[in-house]
Amino acid sequence: MSLARRTRLAALLAALSVGTAGMTAWAYGHGTERPQAAPEAVVTPSVTEGSALQVVAHPDDDLFFMNPDLSRSISTGIKVTTVYLTSGESDGRNEAHSPHLQDAAGPADRAAYAEARQNGIRAAYAQMATGDRASAWQRKSVPTAGGGSAEVDVLVARPHVNLVWMELREARSISGDNPESLRGLWDGRTPALGAQLTSGTPVKDWFSYTKDQTVAAIAGVFETYRPTTIRTQDPTPGRAEGGGAFLDHQDHMYGARFVQAAVERYAKTTARPHFSVQNYVSYPNSSLPPTLDPQTAEEKLGYLKTYAWTDHQDWCGSPAGCGDRKTATRPTGAGWSQTIRYSRGDGTSWMTEGVSGRLWAFAALDGRMAYWSRSGPQALWQGPEFLPGDGIDSGAAAVRLWDGRIGVFATRTTLGATPQEYGREIVYAVQNEVDGGFGPWRSLGTPDTVDTSGTSAISGPSVAVDPEGRITVYVRDSSRTLRARAQETPGGDFGAWQALGGAGLQGDPVTATDASGRRHVYAATAGSVLAWVQPAPDAPFGGPVPTGLPQTTGALSVRPEGDGVRLFFRRPGIGTVATSLARAGGPAPEFSPVAEAGGLGGYGAVGIAGDLLAGRAGAGTVGVAATDGPQSWQESQMLYTGAPAGVAEGAGTAVAAALGLDADLHVITTVPAGGAALPGGRTPAPWHRAVQPWTLAQAGRPGTTTAGGQPPR
Incomplete structure (x- = not known):
């Protein structure tokens, strides 16, 4: 980066760290109060809004696999509900x-042990919310839509926690x-x-559910709480090598499939907000590098120790016990206290620029593909609009095609009428004309040809256009x-799936083409990164070849840079962003x-x-940083879901985007020297809703309308 560009970017980042109307750089809920919009404000800075609902199979799955996302959501004051x-x-x-301990522990009492786990969970949530x-x-006890009953617990001091x-x-x-x-x-x-009723539960009458009643009961919870973010476990974790045992607990996997079916049913209801779905890796984290820095991991472990009742003091007065003593023997799990990892929606290529300079951003909402667009740096964002068809999984990849149209690629889950029909496939949709509407989804099938109902553990797609x-x-x-x-001709049919090798790949592959026209593909393993690189344009791939790069946390990003491509990745155990430039030539890059790189933690x-980098800062909020050296994130006040996307526009502006927990698109824009990123020549704004409730003097007040004239949600 030139000195002039570095100076302009540093000045912009410094301005953004101050924000609008006195906004600080730290997240609401982490030592500051929610800011109030000043009368002269042009945009309302993004804060964490909406509501989050977790569905897990067992008590402690949330603490092991969804924290710190969970504790940070609670700290913001939004509605947080967890379903077991x-x-x-x-x-x-x-x-x-x-x-040798079973005799000392006394006779088995499943109702009492389940109650002890409940007590531990209540303690951990109370600690997260109140200290x-x-x-x-x-x-x-409340009746469910499935014909049974559920216990509902409300934290008296913080009733937004259920x-x-x-x-x-x-x-x-x-x-x-x-x-x-x-x-x-x-x-x-x-x-x-x-x-399996717990001892002490207010639910008194035993019940059972059919498959459909189970789906109805979960969907009924969604209708009651109306979440904008649904968090659940991985419905397709895969099997051990050779088609062996599932890589995750069967309750995690099949519980997540019941959630998928309930989400599909809930999406068909009316009078609900838009919502996104985030899936979390569970047991497979054991064999993968840690993702959390020591301070965050220690905080997470503290909540697990509370749940595990490690001090064994009778603070709760329950004959069943005040926590889960099984967990007390190893509250870190199998390294789980040091890690959080998403199984879907971790790709960063879901926004792209069209030939006309229009930006297009895509995200799965309500099980459908939503998109937003903006015609140029001076224009307002519009959306969301929706492509027809449901079953779309979290995550998307967007590309500009050879003729200027935009294509969007994703995975789709088909639940099927029978268990054997469950499976996932790669699908894509393409604009009918430049800047026009999109055609129907087309299927590329799946490279998995056996056991699709049992695994379907494919990644999200990465897409290149030659x-x-x-x-x-x-x-x-x-x-x-x-x-x-690959397509055989531009716009034509796709050939068969090709096997390109590699072993133990994690996360989504990434691809980019360098200035010489050579394509690079990279994928992380548990120990390093593998590469597939064309020695010359249109030449067959070499690889996979080892890169010699250090261990990463598994999520890669890439951009073209001169005669090579630059990789960005997180360092395990500390979370800082590192980078390396890959150049093709010879048998290996x-x-x-x-x-x-920029962004610490x-x-x-x-x-x-x-x-510009956009990513999750140490406090969990979305932040930005320059790419040219270690520095702190310039943070927003917003937690988000999935991964941010970024585009360097032809006009010289750089735009980053993230999907908030409110299921809205939020953006931030940098501008070249002397440029104006927002309508009316306004200066760059901090992170804000893409479809912003604009006003001249009444920002954030009742009666505000969006750019399209509609009241904000």
């Missing part, structure tokens, strides 16, 4: 899994084939799954190898020494917009 599908009764012994694990809860206990029977085995389980219910091997206009789609298959499917993928 099963009681997690296990073997009914509130002690470690050790044969006091003994803060009081109001507990009540827990919903569905109290179904768990599988009582990680992978054992037990028909009396969520798996057996999904597969039709048991007609109904019974309840100089001749042919599209190639790259995806990681369920065997953790790289696969590709050559990499520059790894250097620190945080986790997840980073979006690249020219010389």
Whole structure:
């Protein structure tokens, strides 16, 4: 980066760190009060809004696999609800899994052990919300849409924090084939799954659910709480090598599939807000590098220790116990306290620029593909509009095609009428004309040809367009190898799926083309990064070849740079962003020494917009930083879902975007010297809603309308 460009960018970032109307650089809920819009404000800076609802299989899945996203959401003051599908009764012994301890632990009592886990969860949530694990809860029984009952707990001091206990029977085995389980219910091997009521629960009458009643009960919870962000586990974690056991607990996997079915049903209701879905990796984190910095990991571990009742003090007065003593023997899990990782929606290529200078941004909302557009740096954003068709998974990849149209690629889940019909596929839609509407979804199928109902653990797609206009789609298959499917002619049919090799691939592959026309594809493994690079334009790929790059957290980003492409990735255990420039030539690409990029701390993928990084800062908020060396993130006050995207526009502006927990698109724009990024010549704004409730003197006040004349949601 030139000195002049670096100086302009540094000045812009400094201005953005101050923000509008006295906004600080720290997230609301992390030591500051929510800012009030000043009368002269042009835009309202983004803050965390909406509501978040987690659905997990067992008590502690949220603490192990969704924190710190969970605790940070609670701290903002938005509505946070967690739903537990099963009681997690296990073997009914509130002690470690050790044969010589079972006699000392007394007889098995599944109702009591499930109650102890409830007590531990209530303590952890009370601590996250109030700092006091003994803060009081109001507990009540409520009827469900499935014909049974659920326990609902409301934290008295912070009533925006709710827990919903569905109290179904768990599988009582990680992978054992037990028909009396969520798996057996999904597969039709048991007609109904019974309840496992906890001791002390206000739910008094035993019940059971059919498959449809289970879906109805979960969808009914969605209708009650009307979330804008739904968090759940991974419905397709895959199997061990050779088609062995599932890589995750069967309750995690099949519980997430019930959530998918409930989401599909809920999406068909009216009078609800838009919502996004975020999926989380669970047990497979054990074999992957840590993603959290030591301070964040220690905070997460503290909540787990509260849940695990590690001090064994009788603070709750329950005969069942005040927490989960099984977890107390290893509150870190299998390294889970040091990690959070998304199984979908971690790609950063979901925004692109058309030939006319129009920007297009895509995100899955309500199980459909939504898109926003902006005709130029001086114009207002419009949207969201929706492509027809449902079942669209989180994540998208957008590209400009050879003729100037825009194409969007995603994965789609088909639930099917029978369990054997469950599966995922790659789909794409293309504009009918430049800047026009989109045609129907077309399917590229899946590179997985066996056990699609049991695994379907494909990644999101990465897409390239060659100089001749042919599209190639790259995806990681369920065997953790790289696969590709390419058009035979521009706009024509796609050939068969090709096997490009590799082993143990993690996350989504990324691709970019250098100035010489050579295509690069990179994919992370647990220990490094593998590369596939054309030695010359249109030449067959070499690779996979080892890059010699250090271990990453798995989420990669890439941009063209001169005669090479530059990779960006997070360092394990500290979260800082590092970078290396790859140049093609010879049998393998050559990499520059790894250097620190902007952005210290945080986790997840980073979006690249020219010389601007956008990513999750240490406090969990979305922030921006320059790419040319270690520096702090310039933070917003907004938590978000998925990964940010970025575009360096032909006009010289750089735009970064993120999907907030409110299911709205939020953006930030940098401008060249002397430029104006916003209508009317206004200076660059901090992070704000793309479709902003504009006013001249009444920002944020009742009666405000959006650019399209509609009241803000």
